[in-house]
Amino acid sequence: xxxxxRNVISIRDFTRKGLEDILELAQTMEGCRGEPYLTGRxxxxxxxxxxxxxxxSFESAMKLLGGEVIGFSDPxxxxxxxxxxxxxxxxxxESYADCIVVRHPLEGVARYISEVSKVPVINAGDxxxxxxxxxxxxxxxxQKCHGRIDDLTIGFLGDxxxxxxxxxxxxxxxxxxxRMFFIxxxxxxxxxxxxxxxxxNQCECIETGSMQDVLPKLDVLYATRIQKERFPDPVExxxxxxxxxxDLAALSEAKKSLKVLHPLPRGLEIASDIDxxxxxxxYQQAANGVPVRxxxxxxxxxxxxxxx
Amino acid sequence: xxxxxxxxxxEGTVIDHLPSEVTxxxxxxxxxxxxxxxxxxxxxxxxxxxxxxxxxxxxxxFLTPTEADKIAILAPSAVxxxxxxxxxxxxxPVSIPDTIEAVARCSNPNCITNHxxxxxxxxxxxxxxxxxxxxxxxxxMREEDVTIL
Ligand SMILES: Nc1ncnc2c1ncn2[C@@H]1O[C@H](COP(=O)(O)OP(=O)(O)OP(=O)(O)O)[C@@H](O)[C@H]1O
Ligand SMILES: [Mg+2]
Ligand SMILES: [Zn+2]
Numbered sequence: 001x002x003x004x005x006r007n008v009i010s011i012r013d014f015t016r017k018g019l020e021d022i023l024e025l026a027q028t029m030e031g032c033r034g035e036p037y038l039t040g041r042x043x044x045x046x047x048x049x050x051x052x053x054x055x056x057s058f059e060s061a062m063k064l065l066g067g068e069v070i071g072f073s074d075p076x077x078x079x080x081x082x083x084x085x086x087x088x089x090x091x092x093x094e095s096y097a098d099c100i101v102v103r104h105p106l107e108g109v110a111r112y113i114s115e116v117s118k119v120p121v122i123n124a125g126d127x128x129x130x131x132x133x134x135x136x137x138x139x140x141x142x143q144k145c146h147g148r149i150d151d152l153t154i155g156f157l158g159d160x161x162x163x164x165x166x167x168x169x170x171x172x173x174x175x176x177x178x179r180m181f182f183i184x185x186x187x188x189x190x191x192x193x194x195x196x197x198x199x200x201n202q203c204e205c206i207e208t209g210s211m212q213d214v215l216p217k218l219d220v221l222y223a224t225r226i227q228k229e230r231f232p233d234p235v236e237x238x239x240x241x242x243x244x245x246x247d248l249a250a251l252s253e254a255k256k257s258l259k260v261l262h263p264l265p266r267g268l269e270i271a272s273d274i275d276x277x278x279x280x281x282x283y284q285q286a287a288n289g290v291p292v293r294x295x296x297x298x299x300x301x302x303x304x305x306x307x308x
Numbered sequence: 309x310x311x312x313x314x315x316x317x318x319e320g321t322v323i324d325h326l327p328s329e330v331t332x333x334x335x336x337x338x339x340x341x342x343x344x345x346x347x348x349x350x351x352x353x354x355x356x357x358x359x360x361x362x363x364x365x366x367x368x369x370f371l372t373p374t375e376a377d378k379i380a381i382l383a384p385s386a387v388x389x390x391x392x393x394x395x396x397x398x399x400x401p402v403s404i405p406d407t408i409e410a411v412a413r414c415s416n417p418n419c420i421t422n423h424x425x426x427x428x429x430x431x432x433x434x435x436x437x438x439x440x441x442x443x444x445x446x447x448x449m450r451e452e453d454v455t456i457l
Contacts, residue, residue, distance in 0.1 A: 010446060088423050108420035108444025127418050128448050193448040 008122045008296055010130045011168040016241050023140050025295035026305070028305060032294060035178070037304030038067030043297070045071030045123070046089070048104040053264065054124050054134070058101050061297055064290070064306065070097060087116050094119045099300055102126075110272040120300040128164050128230075135168040136142035136265060137292040142220055143284040145259040147264035149173070153217050155181040156245055158224035158269055160190040164183045165263045166224055182207045185243055188226070189234065201211035215253050221260045225267040229263035247271035251279055261285050315348035320367040322389040323379065328352050330382045331362030337378050337456045338371075345369055356401035377411050379457050380404045384435065393439070404435050412440070415453035417419065428457065 007013075014022075043062045047055055057292065086109065090279065093100055094117050103109050103124040110123030110130070112169065125131040143149050150192045154173060156166050160182050160196040170180060180203060182190040189207060198205050208214055215221070223246065231237040245268055262270060262282040274280050326334060328351045340347060341357035341439055346367035355361035371379075371388060379386050390398040408430040414421045421428040428442035430449070438451040 013444065087421075105418075105444070106420045106423055107416060107418050108426065108442070109424075111444050112420050112424065112426040127445070 006032065006035070006300065008120075008132050008300070009111050009114055009121045010123065011132045011135045011172050014132075017171060019136070019139060022136050022292070022295055022299070023143055023301065025305065026136075026288075026292045028033045029291040029294040029298070032291070033064040034066075035304060037298055038062060038064040038065040038301060041067045041099070041301055041303065042097045043067055043069050043071075044093045044100045045069060045073070045124075046093065046100060046102045046104075046168075047071065047073040048075045048102070048109075049125065051103055051124065053286055054103065054131075055101075056273070057286075058122075058124070058293050061290050061293035065294055065297070065298070068216070071101075086113065093117075100295065119280065121294065122300070128162055130168055131164055132163050132164065132168060133289070133293060133296060135287065136179050136261070137288045137294070138165065138169050138222070138261065138294050139172055139289050141261060141264065141281055142259075143282055143286075145213065146219060146257070149176040149178075151177055151179075152219040153179040154222060155180070155183055155211075155214055155218045156190070156222050156224070157183045157211065157246075159188050159226050159240075160184045160224075161188040162227055162230040163224040166190070166222065169222065170194060170198050170205075174198040174203045179217075180206070180255045181206045181218070183209070183211050183244075184215060185209065187238060187240060187283050198294050210248075211250075212253065215250070215258075216255065219252065219256055220256075222257060223260060223262045223269045224267070225262075225265065225269060242268050244269050245271060248277065254279070314389045315365050317346060317365055317367040317372060317391055318394055319367065320369055320391050321371055322344075322369075322448065323366075323390060323393060324361070324366040324381045325358065325385050326362035327358065327385065328360045328362045331364065331440060333384060333456075334379055334392065335364060337373075338366075338375055338444045339356045340364075374411060376400070376402055376407070377405055377408060381438070381454060382456065386409075388396075404432050406432050406434065406437070408440065411457060412449075413455040414445060414447070415449050416442065416443045417457070418448070421445075422440070437442055 019244050024244055045055055062069050088279055090113050099120045100111055101124050103121045105127050107127035107129040110126045114121040160166050195205055226241045228237050258279055259281045260279045264282055297305045321382050329430045331351045348365040351362040352360045386402045388400040389396045410427050414428055429443035433439045440449045
């Protein structure tokens with residue numbers, strides 16, 4: 001991301017260099033609290049859909065650097081339920097805040113807001129499309145555990161069809177020469193369009209239905225929850241939900257340096273006997289959301305280390 | 309030659325080399341189902357290159373760039389002939405532009421362009437086969453998903 005980029009909407013907007021700049025700045029934000037980089041700045045968080053981790057970590061990131069947060073997490077309480085257009089909402093909010101974070105159930109809302117807003121916009125999730133700050137923190141976590149992102153072998157497990165974090169991370173990793181295994185049932189395979197996009201960047205992609213075959217090769221296992229809310233048919237969900245379950249015994253075949261990531265909340269995919277082991281990185285991953293978001297806020301608001 | 313005489317136009321547009329099956333669709337998107345000008349339409353004409361083809365001749369009317377883009381998406385083989393004083397003065401093969409605005413509807417029902425005031429916009433990622441990426445929801449539409457506005 002260069003200083004002139006005003007928004008964080010989609011991982012597709014970023015080059016490898018842009019991603020590396022974010023990770024580098026996040027590193028310097030590690031443990032950064034009480035620095036008055038964002039004093040006097042206000043972040044508006046517009047959550048038209050529920051979120052715990054993302055909203056709280058944005059608030060924490062802003063407040064740790066001296067900033068303030070306004071916003072809502074229940075659109076039922078706003079005039080939007082009275083039929084106000086998104087454009088009018090943005091017209092109002094941009095005069096109250098220096099930056100907007102938005103999550104919305106419709107795909108493309110963050111992009112649209114960034115086109116009508118005078119202040120920078122961050123996409124915190126638009127339907128099943130993008131969640132770029134999650135991808136940044138996933139990359140940051142991988143770099144932190146392995147000291148690099150290049151030339152790693154990554155296995156994606158679980159709901160590869162609907163999981164937007166998987167789609168975005170695979171696209172981002174395709175800039176880093178990753179080898180990727182997509183482990184899923186036939187019903188929840190990675191969509192063809194994403195496989196094509198990743199392969200276009202000369203990355204090796206292999207789809208498989210068997211975890212045991214690929215586990216010994218992996219540096220990172222990125223597990224995802226089977227999302228009940230995405231299934232049109234509850235019977236199908238019941239069939240799918242317990243298919244993947246990794247416990248400590250299953251990891252006996254894995255490299256000692258394997259790291260297990262998960263965007264959380266988890267379902268049945270990861271047994272709790274992994275939690276305290278060096279494999280488990282998902283709590284650290286959630287914690288990494290704070291320095292990564294501190295970095296992004298400083299970049300967009302041209303504050304602290306990014307002041308011009 | 310006889311056909312040409314019957315349908316000759318002094319000024320206007322001849323859209324040639326249309327796949328037969330999209331000829332009437334193109335009339336529809338050009339708003340020419342109830343025309344107020346002279347229009348000649350033919351389909352299933354024998355064509356050396358295409359097997360059969362369609363052709364639309366419209367008197368006293370020239371196409372806008374947006375209309376030409378719509379034709380390009382449905383019929384990449386089409387040629388737009390500009391007629392002045394009974395002669396073909398310009399031949400414009402259509403081409404699918406890199407950015408397509410306000411021309412097609414996004415096939416994703418959950419896309420903002422199908423709900424709010426945002427105008428549809430696509431980036432062409434492949435012409436043959438046709439693949440368009442929605443600027444908003446980022447889904448890829450193939451030819452069979454495309455609806456012209
Ligand atoms: N004055 C006119 N009125 C109606 N139609 C016309 C007129 N002049 C030409 N056309 C039609 O426009 C199309 C293009 O004319 P042109 O003379 O360029 O034919 P062509 O050499 O076969 O072109 P192409 O190589 O594109 O097939 C033909 O289908 C022709 O019948
Ligand atoms: Mg001809
Ligand atoms: Zn769309």
